[in-house]
Amino acid sequence: METIIRSYISEAIDALYMKSIDSEQVQVQETRREFEGDFTVIVFPLTRYSSRSPEVTGDEIGKYLVSARPEIISYNVIKGFLNLVISPGIWTNMFREMAGNVNFGTRTVSGDSPTVVIEYSSPNTNKPLHLGHIRNNLLGFSLCRIAEANGLKVVKTNIVNDRGIHICKSMVAWLKYGNGETPSSSGLKGDHLVGKYYVLFEKEFRNERERLISEGVDPESVVEVAPLMREAREMLRRWEAGDSETVSIWKMMNEWVYEGFDETYSRLGVSFDKIYYESDTYLRGREIVREALSEGLVYSESDGSVWADLSDDGLDRKILLRADGTAVYITQDLGTAVIRHEEYQFDRSVYVVGNEQNYHFQVLKALLARLGYPWASELYHFSYGMVELPEGKMKSREGKVVDADQLIDEMIATAETMSEELGKLDAIEESRRREIYRKIGLAALKYFILKVDPKKNMTFNPEESVDFNGNTGPFIQYTFARIMSVLRRADGIGYRDGSQSLSEQFVPNGKELSIIKAVRRFSHIIASASDEMNPSLIANYVYDLAKEFNQFYHDFSILNESEPERRFFRIELSRLVSGVIGKGMWLLGIEMPERM
RNA sequence: GGUUCCGUAGCUCAGCUGGAUAGAGCAACAGCCUUCUAAGCUGUGGGUCGGGGGUUCGAAUCCCUCCGGAAUCACCA
Numbered sequence A: 001m002e003t004i005i006r007s008y009i010s011e012a013i014d015a016l017y018m019k020s021i022d023s024e025q026v027q028v029q030e031t032r033r034e035f036e037g038d039f040t041v042i043v044f045p046l047t048r049y050s051s052r053s054p055e056v057t058g059d060e061i062g063k064y065l066v067s068a069r070p071e072i073i074s075y076n077v078i079k080g081f082l083n084l085v086i087s088p089g090i091w092t093n094m095f096r097e098m099a100g101n102v103n104f105g106t107r108t109v110s111g112d113s114p115t116v117v118i119e120y121s122s123p124n125t126n127k128p129l130h131l132g133h134i135r136n137n138l139l140g141f142s143l144c145r146i147a148e149a150n151g152l153k154v155v156k157t158n159i160v161n162d163r164g165i166h167i168c169k170s171m172v173a174w175l176k177y178g179n180g181e182t183p184s185s186s187g188l189k190g191d192h193l194v195g196k197y198y199v200l201f202e203k204e205f206r207n208e209r210e211r212l213i214s215e216g217v218d219p220e221s222v223v224e225v226a227p228l229m230r231e232a233r234e235m236l237r238r239w240e241a242g243d244s245e246t247v248s249i250w251k252m253m254n255e256w257v258y259e260g261f262d263e264t265y266s267r268l269g270v271s272f273d274k275i276y277y278e279s280d281t282y283l284r285g286r287e288i289v290r291e292a293l294s295e296g297l298v299y300s301e302s303d304g305s306v307w308a309d310l311s312d313d314g315l316d317r318k319i320l321l322r323a324d325g326t327a328v329y330i331t332q333d334l335g336t337a338v339i340r341h342e343e344y345q346f347d348r349s350v351y352v353v354g355n356e357q358n359y360h361f362q363v364l365k366a367l368l369a370r371l372g373y374p375w376a377s378e379l380y381h382f383s384y385g386m387v388e389l390p391e392g393k394m395k396s397r398e399g400k401v402v403d404a405d406q407l408i409d410e411m412i413a414t415a416e417t418m419s420e421e422l423g424k425l426d427a428i429e430e431s432r433r434r435e436i437y438r439k440i441g442l443a444a445l446k447y448f449i450l451k452v453d454p455k456k457n458m459t460f461n462p463e464e465s466v467d468f469n470g471n472t473g474p475f476i477q478y479t480f481a482r483i484m485s486v487l488r489r490a491d492g493i494g495y496r497d498g499s500q501s502l503s504e505q506f507v508p509n510g511k512e513l514s515i516i517k518a519v520r521r522f523s524h525i526i527a528s529a530s531d532e533m534n535p536s537l538i539a540n541y542v543y544d545l546a547k548e549f550n551q552f553y554h555d556f557s558i559l560n561e562s563e564p565e566r567r568f569f570r571i572e573l574s575r576l577v578s579g580v581i582g583k584g585m586w587l588l589g590i591e592m593p594e595r596m
Numbered sequence B: 001g002g003u004u005c006c007g008u009a010g011c012u013c014a015g016c017u018g019g020a021u022a023g024a025g026c027a028a029c030a031g032c033c034u035u036c037u038a039a040g041c042u043g044u045g046g047g048u049c050g051g052g053g054g055u056u057c058g059a060a061u062c063c064c065u066c067c068g069g070a071a072u073c074a075c076c077a
Helices: A001-017 A044-050 A053-068 A088-100 A131-149 A165-177 A190-214 A219-225 A227-240 A244-268 A278-294 A329-344 A355-370 A374-378 A404-422 A431-449 A473-492 A510-521 A522-532 A535-555 A564-587
Strands: A028-031 A038-040 A072-078 A081-086 A115-119 A155-161 A272-277 A306-309 A317-320 A348-352 A379-384
Touching: A001 A028, A001 A044, A001 A053, A028 A379, A038 A044, A044 A053, A053 A072, A053 A081, A053 A115, A081 A088, A088 A510, A088 A564, A115 A131, A115 A329, A131 A155, A131 A244, A131 A348, A131 A379, A131 A404, A131 A431, A131 A522, A131 A535, A131 A564, A155 A278, A155 A329, A165 A190, A190 A219, A190 A227, A190 A244, A219 A227, A227 A244, A227 A379, A272 A278, A272 A329, A272 A374, A278 A306, A278 A317, A278 A329, A317 A329, A329 A348, A329 A355, A348 A355, A348 A374, A355 A374, A355 A379, A374 A379, A379 A431, A431 A473, A431 A535, A473 A535, A473 A564, A510 A522, A510 A535, A510 A564, A522 A535, A522 A564, A535 A564
Parallel strands: A115 A155, A115 A348, A155 A272, A348 A379
Antiparallel strands: A028 A038, A038 A081, A072 A081, A306 A317
């Protein structure tokens, strides 16, 4: 519609002032609530064509449009803004189209759709998932759905960091203090068990360090000489050497962790098409670096370490292999990227990784380009902000984190308490009730995180952050559940999809109209959420729509409307809104209850 | 110190490529359930959009500068 109006304006400028203007240049927006009209043309930029004041120009264009275009029925000019009122029939038609299109707002994936690989989650296997991972997983999963809704072929991937010194720390502590504890012997979830020993290692190491320093060891070199740390390093060396005993402990403990992760992922409702392990991909990365060395693209120092000089790209030099030939973090990322491109021939590769790694991804991109991979330019770092607690950053070394599993449990428990207080679900059987609590609790958590602009840091207060009223997931679910309830009743009294149609003369009232307008925005929102890779646009949009609908629901009756055509319209409008709310929340990975 | 990001109501956040009197929610206060689910709806109070310059018909939005905060600049991942 905006496009049509733009072309009308260009036509009016031509007719009135004999000047041509590119219709793309015309600024048209929806009229703000407090003024009369549907669309507003900003007249200021047009005065250079009319050589008159904004008021006069707006008036002349308005007059022209009303006489030349039947769908524009009236206008008003306030300051430099030309407000146009559109014929109600246009809106009714628009409603009919949206209501009749099952795929409204989305594009379908076809054989020749571009492929985008989206990597998210990327956990370390030495500790359980925490709140920061939750933000990552929710954003990543939602981005995948949004990309799919925009007709992209999406590969959801996860790269598991299953090797390195941090895992050896858990292993050392478990061997030393664990007495053979296993998930089944202790009843502890595998990832939590391994995490417990990681925290224990750090604690014992701190004690040891203090003791050594008090015994006169130089604080600078205490990390080098502390026995615990030496054990961990020795463990890493044996692992890289393929020592069978070390490898088998490593495998066993990693299995425990994966079982735990799988449970958390499934509770969060996220999934992957392909999981990579750094213990595999670092080998490829090492090969790549060695080849590059032989081709002279990178260089080696006298100690045998391998470096890339990226100063031409405005970056520093970067180590790629240590003197002992072992790999560093970026080595495996090189391998992963190359393997991924071989497997999927992606058009784009997105990394959902926190903004603390901005520099790392600059380096990775520059490095891949240096090594001659033309697709390096298609790498995109989706850089999101940190989640902070009221008292500051989370510190996983000290165990000061908001644990993912625990948080999910608490959210569901709160949902249960609130639901029981309200008592609306008493008649529903236990297992279905639990399912509803689960949906509500998770919605509260997910929506709270996803409504915030991803690139911004956010604070999370475990005591009070997650609410169930106002701008929240449960609010939106509630709106949805009420519509479902209305639709169930409507079906019960014999209303069916398309059993009637609206006449050309039907005129929606003001509130109905603003809902149609709100629904109409959905397709723009989906497109920009995809272009900008920003799920929060959808979250905030769905909230606006739900709010709009709640006002309508409060002020007007749907099923008790006496005029049959309007009653039919309201039922179908409600159905349309529930569809859009449901689809919007689906894009966020949030499930909707039929009742609550 | 270099680079990047952020600063909007007491708190948590919106505000699209510059557009009309800067919006929600929470918290506070006051109303609305014999009528489709009150996890809802309505109203009141609350702001020098970090400060100062600039660009222009118009700046929370763009540019410069200063202040404050965060991240990063590892042979950790």
